[in-house]
Amino acid sequence: MAEENPAIGKSIKTGEFNTNYLEAGEDKGGTPVILMHGSGPGVTAYANWRGIIPILSEHFHVLAPDMVGFGYSDRPEGIEFNCQVWADQTYAFMQAKGIEKAHLVGNSFGGSNAIRLTTDHPEAVERLVLMGSMGVDFPIVEGEGLDTIWGYEPSVENMAQAIRTMAWGDELAQNENLAETRYKASIEPGFHESFSAMFPAPRQRWVQSQITDADKIRGIKQETLVIHGREDQVIPLSTSYALHQMIDRADLQVFAHCGHWVQIEREADFAQSLINFFNRKEVA
Template structure:
C-alpha cells in the first residue's frame, strides 16, 4: 500500500494491463468487486471490510479495468465480456483457481456473469445491492452514471448513496470522492461506460434470467431496504431465481451497506463463507 495514497496497493500484469489491487490475509480466497460510482476504487469501496475479513480469509480486491488505479488502455471496449476476461486474468495472474466473490452493485453484475460463465472457478457468491438483472433505470442510478465533476454534484450523490444522514452530509467524504473523480483519466473512462440512454447500461450488465436460474454456487443476497440506486426488488428476484440462496435486508440502509452496516455486513459475510 502506498504511504501517499492508500488506494494504491500492489500491481500485477493482466494481459498487458497493469492492475492495481489489495491482497491481505490467509485462508480461503475471496475477491471483493467494487461498484461503478464516480471516483471509485477497490480501496474506497472496501476499506472498512478488508482488515476485518482478512483475519479469516485471503482477501483480494482489484481495481477492475477502467476504474481506480488500474491502467486504461487506449481503445479498450468496456463491456461485460472484457471485464470478465480481466477478472479471470487477474485470478490467473495471482495464482488462484477457485474463489468466492463479493460483488457490490456493478461488481454484483460482474460476479453473476462469472458464476454463469465460469462456474468451475466460483466457490460462493455474495451479491450486495447488485445489478446483473434487468430493471427500470432509477433516478439514483441516473444521477450516479450521469455525474459531472463538481463538489456540489458529489455532495448530492452522497445523499443518494447513503440512508444515514451523517454519511450523506459528510463534506470531507464528498471532497475525497470528488477529488478522486477528477484524477487524470478517471472521468474520461467513467463517462464512456454508461452513456445515455442509461437503460442500455443496465441491460448490458444483465445476465438472462434463465441463465441465473442455473447458478448452483451457494449465494448470499444482501440489500439496503432504502437503496435509491438499485431497487430492493432486485434482491427478491435474485432470491427467487437462485435456488441455493439466502437473503438479508438491512433497514435504515441505502446503497452503501458495506459502509453504513460495515461491522454487521462483515460478520454476515464471514459466517456465510464459513458455512458448508
C-alpha cells in the same frame, strides 16, 4: 515526502492490461475472497472496501482489484467496457495470482460482473455474495438514482448529492471531508474521462448490458448470499428479490435504514454476515 496513496496497491498483468489490486491476509490460507467494487464516480477498490478489508483479512486471504477503466488499473485506448470485459478481467486476475477457486463478493455492478464470472467459470467460484447487485433488468428513472450516479459531473456539491443518493439519511452526505475526498478522487487524471464515457445517456442500455441470461443465472449451483439495503435508491430492492428467486441455493438478507452502501452504512454487520457465510458448513 508525498503522502502515500492507500488506493494504489500491487499491479499484475491481466490479459492485455495491468490491474491494480489490494491484498491482505495472505497467511490465512483457505479459499480466498475477491471483492468486486461498484461503478460510482471516483470509485476504487480502496474507496469501496477500505472498512471491510481489515476485518475480513483477520479471517481470510482478501484481494480487491480495480476494474479496468476504474481506479489505478489501466485505461486502454479503444476498449469497449462491458460486463464480459470486467468478468474476464477478474478471471484473468485469478489465473495470474494462481487462484483456482475463490469466494466472490460483488457490489452493485460488481455483482453483475460476479454473476457473469460464475456462469462462465463455475469451477472457479466457491461461494457468491451479491450486494445491491445488478444483473437483471430494472427501469432507470431519469434524474434519479442510478441515472444521477452515472451522470455525475465533478464538483463537491454534485459528489455530496451522489453520496446522498447512495446512502440512507444525510449523515454521510453532510460529511464535508467525505464529499471532498471522493470529489478529489473523481478528478484524478483520466478518472472522469473514462467514467463519463462508460455510461452515457440514454442509460437504460447500460443496465441491459450488465444482464446475464436468466437461464444461466438459474443454473448457478453455488451457495449464494444476496444482500440489499431496504432504502436503496440506486438499485431497487426488487432486483435482489428476483435474484433470490432465481438462484436455487440463495439466501436473502435485507438491512433496514440502509441505502446502497451496505458495506459502509452497516459495516460491522455486513462483515459478520460474510464471515458467517464463508465459514459455515455447506448447506445441501
